[in-house]
Every structure is written in structure tokens, then in C-alpha cells.
Amino acid sequence: MATNWKKTFTILFSGQIFSILTSSMVQFAIIWHLTATTESAVVLTMAGLVGFLPQAILGPFIGVWLDRWNRKLTMIAADSSIALFSLILGLYYYFGDPSLGFVYVILLIRSIASAFHAPALQAAIPLLAPEDQLTRVAGWHQMVFSVSTVIGPALGIAVYSAASLGVVLFLDVVGALIANLMLLFVPIRQPKPEVQEAPHFLNEFKLGWKTFVQARPIVIITAATAVFSIVFMPLATLFPFMTLSHFGRGGYSASLIEAVFSVGMILGGLLLAVMASKWKDITYICWSLVIIGLTCLASGMIGPGAFVVFIALSFLMGAASPFFNGPYMAMIQKAYAPEMLGRVISLVTSVMLLASPIGLLLAGPLVDKYGIQSWFFWSGVVTVLTGALLLASFKKLQVSDPAPQS
Numbered sequence: 208m209a210t211n212w213k214k215t216f217t218i219l220f221s222g223q224i225f226s227i228l229t230s231s232m233v234q235f236a237i238i239w240h241l242t243a244t245t246e247s248a249v250v251l252t253m254a255g256l257v258g259f260l261p262q263a264i265l266g267p268f269i270g271v272w273l274d275r276w277n278r279k280l281t282m283i284a285a286d287s288s289i290a291l292f293s294l295i296l297g298l299y300y301y302f303g304d305p306s307l308g309f310v311y312v313i314l315l316i317r318s319i320a321s322a323f324h325a326p327a328l329q330a331a332i333p334l335l336a337p338e339d340q341l342t343r344v345a346g347w348h349q350m351v352f353s354v355s356t357v358i359g360p361a362l363g364i365a366v367y368s369a370a371s372l373g374v375v376l377f378l379d380v381v382g383a384l385i386a387n388l389m390l391l392f393v394p395i396r397q398p399k400p401e402v403q404e405a406p407h408f409l410n411e412f413k414l415g416w417k418t419f420v421q422a423r424p425i426v427i428i429t430a431a432t433a434v435f436s437i438v439f440m441p442l443a444t445l446f447p448f449m450t451l452s453h454f455g456r457g458g459y460s461a462s463l464i465e466a467v468f469s470v471g472m473i474l475g476g477l478l479l480a481v482m483a484s485k486w487k488d489i490t491y492i493c494w495s496l497v498i499i500g501l502t503c504l505a506s507g508m509i510g511p512g513a514f515v516v517f518i519a520l521s522f523l524m525g526a527a528s529p530f531f532n533g534p535y536m537a538m539i540q541k542a543y544a545p546e547m548l549g550r551v552i553s554l555v556t557s558v559m560l561l562a563s564p565i566g567l568l569l570a571g572p573l574v575d576k577y578g579i580q581s582w583f584f585w586s587g588v589v590t591v592l593t594g595a596l597l598l599a600s601f602k603k604l605q606v607s608d609p610a611p612q613s
Contacts, residue, residue, distance in 0.1 A: 212336050215393055216344060219335070220351045222389025223328075226286060227352055229382030231359025233293060235447075235465060236367040236375040237310070239458055242447045250307065252571035255444040257315045262322040266557030269322050271412050273549030278331045279395040283387045285324035290383035292316050297376030326556055330548040331395050333540045341540050342488060345533030346480030350473055360465035364458045415550025422542045427600075428492065428535060429555050431593050435496060436562035438586035441570035442503070449506075449579045454514045464521050471525025479529045488534035489601045495531035496594025499524055500587045507584025 241250050273281060296313040299305045336344045366375050420426055442449075446468075450461040479491070502524040509516050536552075543551045570582050 212340075215335050216347065218389055219393045220347065222386040224351050224355050225382040226386035227355035227382075228359050228362075229379040230289075231355055232363035232366065232375050233379045234363075235360040235462065236363040236372050237314075238444065239364060239367065239447055239461060240372050241310075242451060242461075243458070246451075247575075249571045249575060251444050251448060252441065252567040253307075253311065254314060255441065255567045257311045258318050260560075261315055261318040262325075263557050263560035265319065265322050266326070266553040266560065267415070267550070268412065268553075270326065270415055270550035270553030273323070273327050273330060273553060274415075274546060277395075278327045278334075278549070279390060279393065281327040282324050282331070283390055285320045285327065286383045286387055288320035289317050289324070290380040292320075293376045293379040293383075297373040297380070300371060300373035300376065322553075322556075326549060326552040329536060329540070329552050330545070333545055333548065334396055335393075338541055342534055342537040343480050345537045346476045346478075346529060349476030349479065349529035349533050352472070352476075354469075354473055358466070359469075360462040364462045368458065412550070415547060415554060418543060418547045419551050419554050424489070425539060425542055425555070428489070428538070428597070429558055431496075431597055432535065432555075433558050433562040434593050435590055436559045437566040437569075438582075438589045439499070439503070439566075440559075440562070441566045441582065442586065444567065445570065445574060445579060445582065448574070449517075449583070453579055454511055454517065456514065460514070464518065467518050468521045468525035471522040472528055475526040475529040476533070478526075479533050487601075488538045489597070491530040491534040492538075493594050493598035493601055495527045495529075496590055496597065498527040499531070500590030500592075500594060502527070502587070503583050503590060504587025507580045507582075507587060 238251065238254065241254055245251075292313050296305070296310070299309065332344060332348075333341060363375055366378065446464060447458075447461040450456050450464055454460070502520045506517060506520050506524075509520075539552060539555060540548065574582050
């Protein structure tokens with residue numbers, strides 16, 4: 208492993224922060240636009256579905272190609288595709304008002320491109336950092352993501368209010384171009400394939416699945432993550448609806464909640480980077496779930512006049528999140544050989560993303576019928592129980608070094 212790996216990550220994450228920032232602006236601006244113009248939880252959940260479903264369905268198959276292709280060029284091509292369709296949607300908004308169907312189609316295509324970019328980046332990280340530093344790098348990654356998203360919603364709503372959604376989408380194009388330019392300066396070696404015979408898609412797919420299930424702790428945690436995703440991921444789409452419907456507040460209050468959540472993530476990511484080797488990864492994961500669950504449960508119990516309390520709970524929820532996401536991905540990166548990571552990461556990402564649309568399909572009608580607080584409350588109950596069950600059996604959830612592929 209090169210001795211200047213920290214410099215490499217500085218360059219990589221410096222570019223990614225622009226891409227994540229503008230993507231965060233677009234994501235929040237679109238959600239708020241749909242919230243303000245339709246005031247329908249069903250419309251919001253449909254937008255979430257077209258964003259999640261392609262990645263969930265295509266992920267396991269995309270992993271085969273990720274392990275074949277150059278990961279650096281894959282990230283550049285995927286980010287460029289996202290930028291292209293942001294430009295198309297931006298032009299449509301600039302010259303007119305597209306239908307919901309057209310917006311859904313663009314979100315669908317962007318989701319397909321994201322299905323290539325995110326796992327390619329995660330699969331490249333173990334090729335750039337020493338294994339004993341992967342949890343720390345995960346903390347840095349969470350910080351980069353959080354720094355971008357902390358100001359993304361505020362900037363998104365500011366540009367949306369001052370100009371239009373089209374202008375926000377144009378800025379996403381600029382962010383992607385900067386990220387790709389910085390990525391050109393990052394050398395990423397391509398791992399040798401585990402077999403030298405002619406590639407066969409089905410055999411490579413089966414090998415990826417077989418490799419995944421060999422690490423039983425990862426399988427158990429992934430199953431628990433799927434349950435967590437069903438109840439928690441819809442909240443990412445419905446947070447603005449909580450601000451609007453329960454507290455009766457506008458766009459700037461909604462962006463404040465997003466910003467406070469992200470500030471919590473920044474501090475949580477920083478704390479994870481500092482404390483990376485203090486406890487085992489599974490310990491961080493379990494306690495993170497418990498804390499997130501308790502904050503969701505409390506959010507489902509407060510009254511319309513307790514917006515300040517909701518701000519505090521959102522901060523704690525955000526601060527706990529890096530202690531789940533970072534160690535979970537670090538466990539995966541440590542458990543499998545680099546030449547298999549594209550398939551494994553795509554597979555586990557698909558499990559989480561496939562669980563998310565299930566939650567969205569359940570959340571939309573239930574929120575419209577029983578109110579947004581009911582989903583916060585019961586998602587908290589399920590998340591606390593999930594974390595407690597993992598915590599009770601954490602001694603069994605240890606990951607050994609990756610076995611060589613024959």
C-alpha cells in the first residue's frame with residue numbers, strides 16, 4: 208500500500224464534496240418542490256421509489272461488471288451520466304414545467320447511474336487505504352458526505368426560492384464535472400480477476416453470491432440492516448413532510464432540520480475517525496441502531512409546539528448515523544478480497560435499497576391515513592429492537608480475514 212494514501216484520499220474526497228453538495232441541493236430541492244406543489248405523501252414516496260428501485264434490482268448484476276471494469280473510469284462515466292440527465296431536467300424546468308411522469312423518468316435514469324457509481328467508489332477504497340485504516344477512512348467519508356449535505360439543503364432551497372429548480376439542476380452538472388476532474392489525479396489499481404478463464408456472467412454472479420454468504424456475520428448484519436431500512440429510509444423522504452404537516456412550518460425550517468441532521472453526521476463522522484480502533488465495528492453498529500431508534504420514537508411522541516425538541520432529536524439521530532454506516536461498510540471491505548468487492552457491495556446495497564421501496568410503499572398510504580408521527584414512532588420501536596437483538600449476540604458477529612479465491 209502506498210505511503211501517501213492520505214494525500215490520495217484528500218484529492219478524492221475534495222472532488223467528491225462538490226458532487227455530493229450539488230446532488231444534495233438537487234435532492235432536497237426536488238423533494239421540497241414536490242412537497243410544496245402536491246402536498247401528497249404518495250407523490251413523495253413515488254419519487255423515492257423511482258430513486259431506490261433501479262439500484263435495488265440492478266445492483267447484484269451490476270456488481271459483476273464492476274469487478275470486470277476499471278473502477279475509476281466507471282465512476283467517471285456514472286457521474287457524467289448523472290450530470291447529463293440533470294442538465295436535461297434542468298433545461299425542461301428552465302423552459303417549462305415538466306409532468307410528474309417526466310420527473311420520475313429522469314430520477315429513474317439517475318438512479319441507474321448511481322447504481323454504478325456508489326459501489327465502484329466503495330470497492331475502490333480498500334485499494335487505496337491500509338486495511339487497519341478502513342474504519343477511519345469510513346469516518347472521513349461520512350464527514351465529507353455530511354459537510355456537503357449540511358449546507359446542501361440550505362443552498363438548494365435558497366437557489367430554488369431565488370431562481371428556479373432548473374438552476375439547482377445546472378449546478379449539479381458543475382459539481383459532477385469538478386468531481387471527475389479531481390478523480391483523474393487519483394491512481395486506482397485494478398485488482399486481478401479471481402479466474403483467468405473467459406468471463407461468464409452467470410458463473411461470476413453465482414461466485415459473488417457464494418462469496419457473500421461465506422461471511423455469516425455480514426449476512427446477519429445485512430438482514431438486520433434490511434429490517435432497519437424498511438422502517439427508517441422512508442423518513443429521509445418524509446422529513447420535509449413532518450416539518451410541513453405536523454409542525455406547520457415552511458421550507459427554511461425544513462432545510463434547518465436537514466442541516467442540523469447533517470451537522471450531527473459531521474461530528475459523528477469526526478468522532479468515528481478519532482475513535483475508529485477503540486471498539487469493534489459491530490459495537491458501534493449496535494449502539495448506533497439503539498440511539499437512532501430512540502430518537503425516532505421520541506420524535507413520534509412530541510407535540511406540534513415542540514419543534515426545538517425535534518431539532519435536538521434530529522441532531523442526535525444524525526450524530527449516531529456514521530457509527531452505523533461507516534463500520535458496516537468497513538466490515539464488508541475487510542471481510543472480502545478486493546476482486547470480489549464489486550459484487551458483494553452491490554449485492555448488500557441492493558438488499559438495503561430493495562428494503563427501502565418496501566418501506567416507502569407502506570409509508571405513503573399509512574402516513575396519509577394515520578399521520579407522519581405514527582411512522583416515526585413505530586420505526587423507532589423496530590430500530591431499537593433490531594439494535595438490541597444484534598447487541599445481545601454481538602460476540603458471534605466477528606469477521607475473519609478474506610479467504611483466497613481459487
